[in-house]
Amino acid sequence: xxxxxxxxxxPKRNYNVLFGLTLLALLVLLWIVLSVATPSFASxxxxxxxxxxxxxxxxxxxxxxxxxxxxxxxxxxGAVVGFATVVVAMMINAGFPIWLAILVTLLVGVxxxxxHGFGIVKMGLPPFIITLATLTSxxxxxxxxxxGNSININSDTFTAFSRNSFIxxxxxxxxxxxxxxxxxxxxxxxxxxxxxxSVGSNAEASRLSGVNVQRTIYMAYTLSGLCAAFxxxxxxxxxxxxxxxxxxxxxxxxxxxxxxxxxxxxxxVGSVHGPLLGAFILATINNGANLLNVNSFWQRIITGALxxxxxxxxxxxxxxx
Amino acid sequence: MTSTAQDLHPAPVLEPGRTILExxxxxxxxxxxxxxKPVNLAFKSGEIHAIVGENGAGKSTLIKLLTGVMPxxxxxxxxxxxxxxxxxxxxxxxxxxxxxxQEVVLCRHLTVAANMFLGEENxxxxxxxxxxxxxxxxKIIDDLxxxxxxxxxxxDLTIGQQQLIAAARAxxxxxxxxxxxxxxxxxxxxxxxxxxxxxxxxxxEGVTIIYISHRMEEVFELADRVxxxxxxxxxxxxxxxxxxxxxxxxxxxxxSIEQVYHKEHFTPGAAIIEARNLSGKGFExxxxxxxxxxxxxxxGLIGAGRSExxxxxxxxxxxxxxxxxxxxxxxxxxxxxxxxxxxMALAPESRRDQGLCLNLPVGLNLNLPIYKRISNNLxxxxxxxxxxxxxxxxxLRIKTPTRGALASSLSGGNQQKxxxxxxxxxxxxxxxxxxxxxxxxxxxxxxIYRLFGALLSKGAGIxxxxxxxxxxxxxxxxxxxxRRGKLVASHGFRAASHEDVLxxxxxxxxxxxxxxx
Numbered sequence: 017x018x019x020x021x022x023x024x025x026x027p028k029r030n031y032n033v034l035f036g037l038t039l040l041a042l043l044v045l046l047w048i049v050l051s052v053a054t055p056s057f058a059s060x061x062x063x064x065x066x067x068x069x070x071x072x073x074x075x076x077x078x079x080x081x082x083x084x085x086x087x088x089x090x091x092x093x094g095a096v097v098g099f100a101t102v103v104v105a106m107m108i109n110a111g112f113p114i115w116l117a118i119l120v121t122l123l124v125g126v127x128x129x130x131x132h133g134f135g136i137v138k139m140g141l142p143p144f145i146i147t148l149a150t151l152t153s154x155x156x157x158x159x160x161x162x163x164g165n166s167i168n169i170n171s172d173t174f175t176a177f178s179r180n181s182f183i184x185x186x187x188x189x190x191x192x193x194x195x196x197x198x199x200x201x202x203x204x205x206x207x208x209x210x211x212x213x214s215v216g217s218n219a220e221a222s223r224l225s226g227v228n229v230q231r232t233i234y235m236a237y238t239l240s241g242l243c244a245a246f247x248x249x250x251x252x253x254x255x256x257x258x259x260x261x262x263x264x265x266x267x268x269x270x271x272x273x274x275x276x277x278x279x280x281x282x283x284x285v286g287s288v289h290g291p292l293l294g295a296f297i298l299a300t301i302n303n304g305a306n307l308l309n310v311n312s313f314w315q316r317i318i319t320g321a322l323x324x325x326x327x328x329x330x331x332x333x334x335x336x337x
Numbered sequence: 338m339t340s341t342a343q344d345l346h347p348a349p350v351l352e353p354g355r356t357i358l359e360x361x362x363x364x365x366x367x368x369x370x371x372x373x374k375p376v377n378l379a380f381k382s383g384e385i386h387a388i389v390g391e392n393g394a395g396k397s398t399l400i401k402l403l404t405g406v407m408p409x410x411x412x413x414x415x416x417x418x419x420x421x422x423x424x425x426x427x428x429x430x431x432x433x434x435x436x437x438x439q440e441v442v443l444c445r446h447l448t449v450a451a452n453m454f455l456g457e458e459n460x461x462x463x464x465x466x467x468x469x470x471x472x473x474x475x476k477i478i479d480d481l482x483x484x485x486x487x488x489x490x491x492x493d494l495t496i497g498q499q500q501l502i503a504a505a506r507a508x509x510x511x512x513x514x515x516x517x518x519x520x521x522x523x524x525x526x527x528x529x530x531x532x533x534x535x536x537x538x539x540x541x542e543g544v545t546i547i548y549i550s551h552r553m554e555e556v557f558e559l560a561d562r563v564x565x566x567x568x569x570x571x572x573x574x575x576x577x578x579x580x581x582x583x584x585x586x587x588x589x590x591x592x593s594i595e596q597v598y599h600k601e602h603f604t605p606g607a608a609i610i611e612a613r614n615l616s617g618k619g620f621e622x623x624x625x626x627x628x629x630x631x632x633x634x635x636x637g638l639i640g641a642g643r644s645e646x647x648x649x650x651x652x653x654x655x656x657x658x659x660x661x662x663x664x665x666x667x668x669x670x671x672x673x674x675x676x677x678x679x680x681m682a683l684a685p686e687s688r689r690d691q692g693l694c695l696n697l698p699v700g701l702n703l704n705l706p707i708y709k710r711i712s713n714n715l716x717x718x719x720x721x722x723x724x725x726x727x728x729x730x731x732x733l734r735i736k737t738p739t740r741g742a743l744a745s746s747l748s749g750g751n752q753q754k755x756x757x758x759x760x761x762x763x764x765x766x767x768x769x770x771x772x773x774x775x776x777x778x779x780x781x782x783x784x785i786y787r788l789f790g791a792l793l794s795k796g797a798g799i800x801x802x803x804x805x806x807x808x809x810x811x812x813x814x815x816x817x818x819x820r821r822g823k824l825v826a827s828h829g830f831r832a833a834s835h836e837d838v839l840x841x842x843x844x845x846x847x848x849x850x851x852x853x854x
Contacts, residue, residue: 206712206715206717207708207709207715207717210701210704211708213701214694214705217694217696218691218693218694218695220691221691221693221705224685224691224692225705225706225759226674226677227705228674284696
């Protein structure tokens with residue numbers, strides 16, 4: 017091991033802020049270009065639609081980011097969303113009050129997250145494996161519960177929520193703010209947030225410093241499960257059905273948003289604003305591609321290319337070149 | 338087609354004594370540090386040239402420059418009369434410069450043979466000639482007199498054996514200039530002897546050997562010449578016959594023992610922790626007391642049970658028998674959490690693996706144990722976070738641009754100060770330091786010892802584990818010697834001679850080694 021003096025780097029205190037501003041600039045640039053290129057982009061309807069679309073991925077991406085910061089990954093979130101739509105739909109149709117249906121659904125998300133924590137901490141399974149297993153099993157359980165059918169939700173109050181706006185902004189986007197602000201405070205201003213970073217950086221050193229590493233891991237996956245279940249409730253309200261096959265592939269979009277937002281898959285690097293911006297950048301690209309009549313298959317390719325480009329440039333900057 | 342061992346092992350017939358590599362004003366600066374001040378030195382072909390110096394003296398930097406791992410800041414390197422850029426490792430290897438590192442940098446999951454030919458595989462029409470390569474590799478290994486199989490997975494060998502393979506690998510690639518960086522750190526005596534045989538043989542073939550080691554006896558056993566580095570400066574070069582231990586040490590350290598080991602004596606107070614007939618994994622029936630204001634030193638070889646004993650005190654491992662008393666009361670320590678709550682603090686041996694969150698800021702590392710205190714259950718007081726971190730940085734004289742700089746950007750010594758310093762604010766009563774000065778330069782060592790004094794003056798007790806005898810000898814008020822899981826002897830401050838302590842620690846080990854040879 018080298019014990020020589022290692023280069024003393026310039027402090028990167030403003031790095032996060034700078035990166036966030038770059039992402040914001042990219043998002044604004046996309047909006048300007050699309051407003052000019054297509055007349056329909058800047059319409060109120062379309063923008064509201066864009067915000068609704070991006071909101072759900074954004075909330076998932078925040079939970080996902082907590083997990084990735086600890087050096088893990090949560091592949092189950094898409095399946096949790098689908099499963100949550102089934103749970104909330106069944107409960108509402110069974111006549112439970114809406115608040116109870118939502119609460120139970122959220123608790124289901126918490127339970128799934130706890131199970132992931134248990135698998136990782138107590139059974140010693142790699143996060144990739146345990147969450148992959150849940151991904152496939154949850155879809156199966158959901159299909160069993162519904163017999164493979166969709167459940168039409170028979171509550172207008174519930175579904176109306178997702179269509180309505182408050183002071184001109186879609187309710188779903190308000191939910192991003194509702195999640196984002198506590199998430200920001202949690203990650204950057206609470207000791208639990210600090211512990212997420214320290215565990216992701218060096219679990220052993222954290223443990224020796226008195227950090228409860230196991231609890232921290234439980235917490236990260238529980239929050240990710242909670243966020244996903246919450247998105248499931250929102251999705252059920254938006255499409256008015258419960259269907260376990262919904263949100264197929266959303267886990268990858270959530271991870272992509274997180275990574276585009278500057279989260280390092282090696283852990284210990286990440287923020288809350290990054291994944292939020294990342295999710296809306298992705299949503300904008302998809303939305304814009306639709307309006308420009310770009311073959312929807314291209315959207316996937318563009319998303320892939322964007323991940324490579326952004327992560328590459330981020331890596332370059334981190335290495336200080 | 339299949340190349341023969343002869344092709345792979347072309348004895349570079351070089352005129353002995355001719356200058357093969359010359360450094361002219363070779364210099365390396367990092368932002369903030371002058372790691373290597375202009376060095377002028379000529380290496381002759383067929384010589385074994387030892388380089389010694391304290392950690393941080395610039396040895397690693399020199400190797401990195403010579404092997405093309407890092408670019409130099411200024412100066413020239415003349416290889417066989419021609420200026421060489423040495424900008425990439427590839428270029429260095431093409432010239433015939435190779436290095437065997439202290440830590441084996443080979444692929445653990447591949448076979449010995451595959452490692453030997455890594456990057457120069459023997460293939461026919463794109464198909465690897467696996468069997469031929471294993472045969473070839475076996476021949477080379479046998480030739481060198483190593484009794485090792487070529488077809489096994491490298492990871493199945495001991496670290497020492499892997500080291501020998503790494504050395505063998507370096508010799509088969511037209512190497513003219515071979516650097517060994519502390520090669521014997523993990524070797525048994527027998528393996529070390531095999532390595533020395535290999536080195537001497539390479540010398541007769543005209544290969545220039547750079548031999549870096551902390552072990553003076555090896556330097557005197559092997560080397561023709563020795564160069565001493567100190568704080569990035571080449572202090573001097575001596576013919577081995579014209580120098581001795583004492584001169585080299587003086588050149589290396591340039592200060593007296595007393596200046597480094599600054600020892601403050603305090604009157605010991607009440608007992609902080611007491612182990613009564615404690616047994617556990619790796620040690621048995623150990624009793625000792627640590628009182629306020631004293632340093633208890635634990636000396637012994639690696640594997641003697643010292644680390645196991647303290648990690649059991651610290652709640653990492655369960656004790657199998659005996660009792661732990663904290664301030665006179667029997668306690669159960671079932672986890673690190675319990676230990677920290679009682680008031681213990683452990684600065685672990687491996688700062689990179691266990692001590693630091695390298696890719697996080699210095700401030701966060703310093704505050705990690707005390708976030709509970711500087712937050713009101715949920716939210717962290719950022720003002721307190723800042724003042725705490727800044728005060729620590731000032732108190733410990735940590736050389737960092739700001740508290741926001743990443744821990745990885747600091748030098749080894751400054752990193753170690755964080756590992757130790759983060760416990761100061763925590764207000765622990767018992768500090769356990771496991772090899773606190775490994776890989777730390779003399780100046781930082783002195784500062785760390787000064788910190789010990791500060792802790793003691795506040796009424797804390799210290800358990801100091803070290804494999805470096807002078808350290809525990811000069812600092813410990815009570816020195817316990819461990820051998821094979823047992824506490825075999827205890828001494829007061831400087832009460833026994835170095836030789837006695839060594840004998841007590843080694844006794845059985847020497848017999849064992851004797852049997853091996």
